[in-house]
Amino acid sequence: MVKSTLRTVRLLEKENFLDIVVSLKAADVLTTILSYELISDKIPYPLHLGVTAAGPSPQGIIKSSIGIGTLLAQGIGDTIRVSLTGDPVEEVKAGYGILESLDLYKDKAIFISCPTCGRCQVDLKSIVQKVQSRVERIKIPLTIAVMGCEVNGPGEARQADIGIACTKKGGVLFKRGKVIKKVEEKDIVKTLLEEVEKFK
Numbered sequence: 001m002v003k004s005t006l007r008t009v010r011l012l013e014k015e016n017f018l019d020i021v022v023s024l025k026a027a028d029v030l031t032t033i034l035s036y037e038l039i040s041d042k043i044p045y046p047l048h049l050g051v052t053a054a055g056p057s058p059q060g061i062i063k064s065s066i067g068i069g070t071l072l073a074q075g076i077g078d079t080i081r082v083s084l085t086g087d088p089v090e091e092v093k094a095g096y097g098i099l100e101s102l103d104l105y106k107d108k109a110i111f112i113s114c115p116t117c118g119r120c121q122v123d124l125k126s127i128v129q130k131v132q133s134r135v136e137r138i139k140i141p142l143t144i145a146v147m148g149c150e151v152n153g154p155g156e157a158r159q160a161d162i163g164i165a166c167t168k169k170g171g172v173l174f175k176r177g178k179v180i181k182k183v184e185e186k187d188i189v190k191t192l193l194e195e196v197e198k199f200k
């Protein structure tokens with residue numbers, strides 16, 4: 001694939017056509033990564049990344065994230081396409097997710113939340129879902145941490161723009177590293193949303 005692409009690029013160059021974008025898509029993740037790595041230092045043209053025909057979600061998102069993400073993390077690639085069997089809106093969301101995960105794009109809230117364990121005494125999943133569904137359309141590049149306990153939660157909560165480390169009865173609210181107040185469990189969602197509003 002790389003040899004064939006190079007042949008085509010050289011043909012175009014011979015015709016003095018240099019307005020080129022190169023895409024080397026394969027359905028296999030390792031082939032995709034290796035192909036782009038091989039060609040990236042051989043030509044000066046922008047590279048369009050994608051794992052083609054990656055399949056339905058979640059398989060397609062996993063394959064695309066690994067393939068595209070591995071290359072972007074090395075500084076390889078200029079445009080991307082996530083190719084899923086399904087709703088194109090999901091392709092775009094997955095693409096933004098890849099860019100956000102690599103700090104290449106940030107225009108909305110990013111959530112940090114723990115997987116929960118025996119220490120978690122609140123319904124963390126419900127809290128995260130409620131807050132996420134309310135702020136996902138707000139274009140504010142914030143980091144919001146929602147952590148399940150006061151043992152391991154404060155670290156992440158302190159580093160976020162807005163964070164909460166839940167306790168047995170509620171949570172401790174952090175804003176840019178400082179403790180703001182203690183909140184009862186029933187008020188956690190409302191309080192987090194109020195704090196997000198203040199960043200508008």
Ligand code: SF4
Binds near residue numbers: 118119120148149151
């Ligand atoms: S932050 Fe606390 S509740 Fe969440 S996974 Fe870690 S130890 Fe468990």
